[in-house]
Amino acid sequence: xxxxxxxxxxxxxxxxxxxxxxxxxxxxxxxxxxxxxxxxxxxxxxxxxxxxxxxxxxxxxxxxxxxxxxxxxxxxxxxxxxxxxxxxxxxxxxxxxxxxxxxxxxxxxxxxxxxxxxxxxxxxxxxxxxxxxxxxxxxxxxxxxxxxxxxxxxxxxxxxxxxxxxxxxxxxxxxxxxxxxxxxxxxxxxxxxxxxxxxxxxxxxxxxxxxxxxxxxxxxxxxxxxxxxxxxxxxxxxxxxxxxxxxxxxxxxxxxxxxxxxxxxxxxxxxxxxxxxxxxxxxxxxxxxxxxxxxxxxxxxxxxxxxxxxxxxxxxxxx
Numbered sequence: 001x002x003x004x005x006x007x008x009x010x011x012x013x014x015x016x017x018x019x020x021x022x023x024x025x026x027x028x029x030x031x032x033x034x035x036x037x038x039x040x041x042x043x044x045x046x047x048x049x050x051x052x053x054x055x056x057x058x059x060x061x062x063x064x065x066x067x068x069x070x071x072x073x074x075x076x077x078x079x080x081x082x083x084x085x086x087x088x089x090x091x092x093x094x095x096x097x098x099x100x101x102x103x104x105x106x107x108x109x110x111x112x113x114x115x116x117x118x119x120x121x122x123x124x125x126x127x128x129x130x131x132x133x134x135x136x137x138x139x140x141x142x143x144x145x146x147x148x149x150x151x152x153x154x155x156x157x158x159x160x161x162x163x164x165x166x167x168x169x170x171x172x173x174x175x176x177x178x179x180x181x182x183x184x185x186x187x188x189x190x191x192x193x194x195x196x197x198x199x200x201x202x203x204x205x206x207x208x209x210x211x212x213x214x215x216x217x218x219x220x221x222x223x224x225x226x227x228x229x230x231x232x233x234x235x236x237x238x239x240x241x242x243x244x245x246x247x248x249x250x251x252x253x254x255x256x257x258x259x260x261x262x263x264x265x266x267x268x269x270x271x272x273x274x275x276x277x278x279x280x281x282x283x284x285x286x287x288x289x290x291x292x293x294x295x296x297x298x299x300x301x302x303x304x305x306x307x308x309x310x311x312x313x314x315x316x317x318x319x
Contacts, residue, residue, distance in 0.1 A: 011090030016146060018086055019101070022079040023142040027289055029072050030135050034285035037128070037191070038278045041065040048116040073115065077108045080138075083145060091148070096307050100145035107138040125192040132188045136181060139289060140296045147300055147308040173236045173299045179229035180292050183222070187288070190222050196281070199223075202272035226265060233261055233295060240302050250305075253298040260291040 036042050044062035045051035051070070057063050084101040091097040111134040118127040190196055198215035199205035205220050237254040244250030264287035271280050300308040 015086035015090050019083045019146045022083050023146055025076045025079055026139045026142055029076050030289050031286045032069050032072055034282045036066055036069045038281040048119040073112060080104050080108045094148055097145055097148035100141050100148055104138050104141035107134050110134055128192055129185055129188055133185055136292060139293050143293050143296045144300055169239050172232055176233040176236045177295055179232055180295055183225045183229050184288050186225060187222055190218050195219050199272055202269040230261055234258055240298050250301055257294040257298050260287055260294055263287045264291050
């Protein structure tokens, strides 16, 4: 029996390691997709799944940027499937782990198929938008999967759900999550319509808060969305910080979420002041995604600290 228990702990550790690698790879994949888009490399490979009809495409900067994006997507898919297999083998009693890894697998497959359709449809804006949405949901699913642990009946397990989170706070948290995702997708739409550089100043647009003309209105709508969502997210971070007095992990997740959000807003301002260079535009998407994933982690721990908790190595060995 001790040998079996040790093996189970080892399997759970492998699950968490592979799931964390999947999460990191998925975030990197989103970032790489942003680079491909802002550099105009999305149509460098006009066919799919091959590139220019070849397994190894011609040596060209834009071609290999797009091709690397495809290879990275394949790596993410392999890691996510491995996470699902490990969850089935070692955390079968944990419904959140199984559901999160299974959902992530479905999302990765759907994103891959849509990625092919995006190429074959000559990069229609709506397919790019849905593609990014699937990628962001995959990141969220992997974040939940990484935190999910096996059910136990230890006396030190926090109560589930936490009674200190009021109904209003829960609604605000869900509003913050929904708002973050909607803001990321609206920003993608704005860039896809070539309106990202419409307002060369910040926070006002050409000296006014309500400019005329579709490009300016869409650009300012995105900024107003960010402002509203930021208030909701920071309020949720404040609640989590107070609640985290008894659980330190909530405090550092709240700090991460607030920090990533502030940086993302700052990078957005740089985009207006310095122009939408590939580097700045890519960083803007990266920090938006980091705000999203840290918010997902924070809300999961805040709502259900018994199931979702960041475990130390000592806790893993004891579990």
